[in-house]
Amino acid sequence: MHSILKIFRASLRHPRADQFGAWSLQPFRTMFIQTQTTPNPNSLKFVPGIQVLDHISTYDFNSIESARISPLARQLFKIEGVTRVFIATDFISVTKDDNEQPWNLLKPDIFACIMDFFSSNQPVILDADSITSNDTIINPDDDETTIMIKELLDTRIRPTVQEDGGDIRFVSFEEGIVKLALQGSCSGCPSSSVTLKNGIENMMQFYVPEVISVEAVDDEISEMQKKVFEETEQELSDGTEKEK
Secondary structure (H helix, E strand, C coil), X not given: CEEEEEEECCCCCCCCECCCCCECXXXXXXXXXXXXXXXXXXXXXXXXXXXXXXXXXXXXXXXXXXXXXXXXXXXXXXXXXXXXXXXXXXXXXEEECCCCCCHHHHHHHHHHHXXXXXXXXXXXXXXXXXXXXXXXXXXCCCCXXXXXXXXXXHHHHHHHHHHCCEXXXXXXXXXXXXXXXXXXXXXXXXXXXXXXXXXXXXXXXXXXXXXXXXXXXXXXXXXXHHHXXXXXXXXXXXXXXXXX
């Protein structure tokens, strides 16, 4: 079920006035944000109708600490109930706590947050090269089977998964077992295990007979983001102590 919300820049809820009391004109006076449901009832896909990223990539953040490189994700995490933010080229997926507010109460705040952010002209990602995952790039040491798996992920599996507001990242292929990391709305989705086995595993085995099974593993990129944040916090703390 899809819904389209037209948000006006000069809304009573989020006024923008200059020092003379006049309304200040922003780059986005109106914005059409389309929402799409996903297989995960706690995750919604928000499509702002403009390009979200200026490069082909995806970013998955499971906490405000891990979102240090994304001002947009940090703002979304400030909304009570938001537990995960996934950013792709043309959409944003937001996951909420199962026990928090229903979507009809959360969506207005998320709409306003996205609208305000794009009106501010801030970059969505501060350093696109700092933490990226080129998981399906063909490496010189990849064997023929691994290359086929990566190509299958990019051409047939990943586009379908992204339509549902998530992504799948290749981790490894060893002894017939393909290990994948689930991101965005796929992470924590009640039907993800069924999709993994009945959908992805069956397709992998059909096109690549060497595949025995497909397994989901923890996302190492999210753990890396958290580690980088903790190291940065420690450096700042150490610098403060030295100044004293």
